[in-house]
Amino acid sequence: MEIADVTKFLAExxxxxxxxxxxxxxxxxxxxxxxxxxxxSVKINTDRLLIVRTGIFTLYSDQQQLLTKLQSGDFYxxxxxxxxxxxxxxxxxxxxxxxxxxxxxxxHQCRYxxxxxxxxxxxxxxxxxxxxxxxxxxxRFTLKISDIVQxxxxxxxxxxxxxxxxxxxSDSRVSSLLVEENSKLVGILTDRDLRSRVLAHALPASTQxxxxxxxxxxxxxxxxxxxxxxxxxxxxxxxxLPVTDQGVCCGMxxxxxxxxxxxxxxxxxxxxxxxxxxTDGLERCSQQIAALAITLSKQQVPAYEAGHIITTITDALTxxxxxxxxxxxxxxxxxxSWLAFGSQARMDQSLNADQxxxxxxxxxxxxxxGEYFSALAEFVCLGLAxxxxxxxxxxxxxxxxxxxxSLKGWSGRFARWIATPTPEALLxxxxxxxxxxxxxxxxxxxxxxxxxxxxxxxxxLFLYHLAQAALQRTAPLGFFKNFILEQDGKHxxxxxxxxxxxxxxxxxxxxxxxxxxxHEVNTRGRLQQLAAQGIIDSKDSQNLNDAFDLLAQLxxxxxxxxxxxxHDVTNLLNPAEISGLARHQLKDSFAVINEAxxxxxxxxxxxx
Amino acid sequence: MLSxxxxxSTALSEVVxxxxxxxxxxxxxxxxxxxxLALDLELTGLNPRKDHIVSIGWVPVRGQEIVLxxxxxxxxxxxxxxxxxxxxxxLHDHQLKNAHDLAEILSExxxxxxxYIFVAHNSRLDEQCLRFACQRCFGKAPxxxxxxxxxxxxQRLLRQGKVVKHDALxxxxxxxRHGLPAMANHQALEDAYSSALLLxxxxxLGGNTMTLSDLYLLSR
Numbered sequence: 070m071e072i073a074d075v076t077k078f079l080a081e082x083x084x085x086x087x088x089x090x091x092x093x094x095x096x097x098x099x100x101x102x103x104x105x106x107x108x109x110s111v112k113i114n115t116d117r118l119l120i121v122r123t124g125i126f127t128l129y130s131d132q133q134q135l136l137t138k139l140q141s142g143d144f145y146x147x148x149x150x151x152x153x154x155x156x157x158x159x160x161x162x163x164x165x166x167x168x169x170x171x172x173x174x175x176x177h178q179c180r181y182x183x184x185x186x187x188x189x190x191x192x193x194x195x196x197x198x199x200x201x202x203x204x205x206x207x208x209r210f211t212l213k214i215s216d217i218v219q220x221x222x223x224x225x226x227x228x229x230x231x232x233x234x235x236x237x238x239s240d241s242r243v244s245s246l247l248v249e250e251n252s253k254l255v256g257i258l259t260d261r262d263l264r265s266r267v268l269a270h271a272l273p274a275s276t277q278x279x280x281x282x283x284x285x286x287x288x289x290x291x292x293x294x295x296x297x298x299x300x301x302x303x304x305x306x307x308x309x310l311p312v313t314d315q316g317v318c319c320g321m322x323x324x325x326x327x328x329x330x331x332x333x334x335x336x337x338x339x340x341x342x343x344x345x346x347x348t349d350g351l352e353r354c355s356q357q358i359a360a361l362a363i364t365l366s367k368q369q370v371p372a373y374e375a376g377h378i379i380t381t382i383t384d385a386l387t388x389x390x391x392x393x394x395x396x397x398x399x400x401x402x403x404x405x406s407w408l409a410f411g412s413q414a415r416m417d418q419s420l421n422a423d424q425x426x427x428x429x430x431x432x433x434x435x436x437x438x439g440e441y442f443s444a445l446a447e448f449v450c451l452g453l454a455x456x457x458x459x460x461x462x463x464x465x466x467x468x469x470x471x472x473x474x475s476l477k478g479w480s481g482r483f484a485r486w487i488a489t490p491t492p493e494a495l496l497x498x499x500x501x502x503x504x505x506x507x508x509x510x511x512x513x514x515x516x517x518x519x520x521x522x523x524x525x526x527x528x529x530l531f532l533y534h535l536a537q538a539a540l541q542r543t544a545p546l547g548f549f550k551n552f553i554l555e556q557d558g559k560h561x562x563x564x565x566x567x568x569x570x571x572x573x574x575x576x577x578x579x580x581x582x583x584x585x586x587x588h589e590v591n592t593r594g595r596l597q598q599l600a601a602q603g604i605i606d607s608k609d610s611q612n613l614n615d616a617f618d619l620l621a622q623l624x625x626x627x628x629x630x631x632x633x634x635x636h637d638v639t640n641l642l643n644p645a646e647i648s649g650l651a652r653h654q655l656k657d658s659f660a661v662i663n664e665a666x667x668x669x670x671x672x673x674x675x676x677x
Numbered sequence: 678m679l680s681x682x683x684x685x686s687t688a689l690s691e692v693v694x695x696x697x698x699x700x701x702x703x704x705x706x707x708x709x710x711x712x713x714l715a716l717d718l719e720l721t722g723l724n725p726r727k728d729h730i731v732s733i734g735w736v737p738v739r740g741q742e743i744v745l746x747x748x749x750x751x752x753x754x755x756x757x758x759x760x761x762x763x764x765x766x767x768l769h770d771h772q773l774k775n776a777h778d779l780a781e782i783l784s785e786x787x788x789x790x791x792x793y794i795f796v797a798h799n800s801r802l803d804e805q806c807l808r809f810a811c812q813r814c815f816g817k818a819p820x821x822x823x824x825x826x827x828x829x830x831x832q833r834l835l836r837q838g839k840v841v842k843h844d845a846l847x848x849x850x851x852x853x854r855h856g857l858p859a860m861a862n863h864q865a866l867e868d869a870y871s872s873a874l875l876l877x878x879x880x881x882l883g884g885n886t887m888t889l890s891d892l893y894l895l896s897r
Contacts, residue, residue, distance in 0.1 A: 072745060074867070
C-alpha cells in the first residue's frame, strides 16, 4: 500500500520521474524511512540507496575534507551498490531531515528494468556526464565529409593523356579526377581544365595530364565538418576538394556534392560572406548569425560543434574584411599573419564573444609598413564591430599598436612573459597563449608558435605562475536550495558558467598544453593529445572533456534561451531554474574541476 | 495468509490469545530496539461503543525505520451507513462495497504485530475502538500498549513553557513544527504514516538513552 507523499516525491525526483504510477508504487514499497537529527552520523555502508527527502547532509572524505552537500533529491550509496566497494567517507546530518533507504534488491531490479535509470546511476558514478539523453540522430548541420563523400576514388596517372582522362570522366560520370603518382596525390584535373587548358589552347588529345592539371591542390580530411569544406572552397574559390584519410587520398568532394546534401544549409552564410564587396554587406550577413544559432539549437547541434560553426563564421568575416581592406589599401608591403587569441583561437566562440586579435608582421611596423597595417587593423576591427563582434574592452586588438609586432617583437614579448613571469602579468597574458592564424602567412605564424612552445616547455617558474593563475578561481561546491554553495561555505545567487566553469577547465588544460608543447589550441583537442601523449590520465582527460562539454552545452542553451526572449546574452545561470538532471551533472562537473585543480597544484605548484 | 485462522471461530480467539501471550518488551528496553506499529482508524462517529470502523491503516517502525513494505490500508464493511462522517474521511458507502470483514483485518493485525507497541495521534479513541471491535469479533479483547504522539507533543511543548492551543496539537501542525513534509489528512494510512514520522522525530528529541518507560511517561 503506497503512501501518497512518498510516491509523489519520487515522481518529482530524477531519474525516477520517468516511472509510471504503478512502478513508483512498487518502488516505494521497498523504502524504509529514517529521521536524522543534526550532528547524527549516517551509517552509509549499508548496501542500500540513500535518497534525501528533507534536510541537509554533508559528505566528508576520510581526510575530513568537505566533499559535497546533499539535499532533497540527492543520492548516496549508489557507488557501493554498483561496485560492491565500500568507501571511507562520512556523511553527517547538518539540518534535521528524512531519508529514504531503498533496498538493494529493488534498486537493482529498477536498474535492470529501466535502462535509463541504470544509465543515470552508472554515469553518476563514472562521471560520464554527457549522453544522459538518447543520442540524437546526426544532424545535417554537423555532417562530416565522410558522411556524404562518394566512397569511390577515381584517379589517373600524370603521364596519361587528356583523351584518356576525358574518357575516364565520361565512363565514371564524374566532373573531376584525382591525379596520382605512386599512390600519392600530385594534382587534380577537372572537366573545366580540359575545356580551358586543352581545347581552348588547341592542344592535342595526346597532351599529358601532368601538363594541364592543377598541381598541389587543396585537400581536406574526411573527418572534417562539411562546413569547413564550404569555408575552404569559398575562400579559395574552388569547387573540388580531394579528401584524405590520414594523409592518404581517398576521394573527391565537389561543390555539387555539398549542394545535393543540404540544399538550404544556413552555413551557406559562409559562402555568402566570401562574396560580399563591402562592410555593409558583411553586416547584413552577420545579422543572420542569431537566426542561424537558433536553427542550430533546434537541430540539437551539440554546443562544441555550434561553437566551431560560430567561430568559422567569425573567421570568414575576418578573412573577408582583410580582403576588402586590401582592395582599399592596396597590396600589403610585407607578409603578415592575422592572429586570433582566446575563444576564437580555441574555436569555441560563443554568441557574446568580443574581439581578441593582433597582427604578426614580417617586417618591423615602422614607416609605410606601420601605416599600412594600422589602417588595415582599423578597417578590420571596426568592420568586425559593425558585424556585431564587440570591440575588446581590454584593447586586445590589432588596432592597438602594441599588438602589431614583427616576429622579433612578438617573440621578445612572449620571452619576457615566460622568463620573468609575474602573477599579475600572467593573469592578463594567459589569453595570448591560445593563438591561431586566421589569414595571411601560416609560415610566419608557425615560426612564432614554435618559438613560444620551445620556451614554455622548459620554464617551470612560468608554469608555476600560470598554474597559480589558473587556480585563483574555483568551482562552486554545489547547489543548496536556491543558492550556489561556494567553497568557503557562503551562498551566492547565480552561477557564472564561464568564470566558474568553462574558463577554469580552459585554464587548466592550457597549463598542461604549454608544458607538453602541444600545438593544438582547442581545449577538447588539447585534452585528446594530452591523453594520447600520456601527459594526463585518459580517464581524467575524458572526465574534463565531459565536464567541459556539459558546461558549454548549458551555456549554449542559456544563450539560446536569452536569444529567444530577446534578452542580452549572458553566462549567468539562475540556480532556481536548474533542472534535477542538470543539477546532478553540474555537481559532478564541479567535482571533476576541483580534482583537476588539485592535480595541477601538485604537479606545477610544488616548491621550486 | 491467515486463512487457517479464519477457518474456525475458535481459531479466531487463538489470535487474541497469541497476542495476549506475546510479552511486550521490558520497559528498560532502549526505544531504538523496540518495535512500533503506527496506526489510524477512520470511524462513522466519535462514540467507540456505538460507532463503527470504516477504514484502518498501519505501518510498522522497527529500529527507528518506517517499513513501507508493510504499510497497509483496508476499507472495512460497516453495518451502518457512513453518513455524515464521510465529510472527514472522504469514504462513501459505494466505495465500501468491496471492503473487508473487520474480523479478517483484526486477525491480521493481531497475528502480525503481537508484541508491538501501537502508536497513534490522539490514541485514546483508537485504542477504545480497537478493544470494542475485538470484543465484538472475538468475544474478548487483548490489552494493547499504546503511546500517543499527541500527548508527547503536548508534554514537550509544556516543558518548553509554551501555551498550547488546541489547534497546535493537530497532526498537520505537529508535522509542520517538526519540519516534516505535510500530508493529506484524514486518510487512515496517511495519518498512520504521519504519526510514524512524528514518532521518529520525537524519539530523536528524546536522546540516545531514552527507554520505553521514559516514552510511556511522556505519552501519559
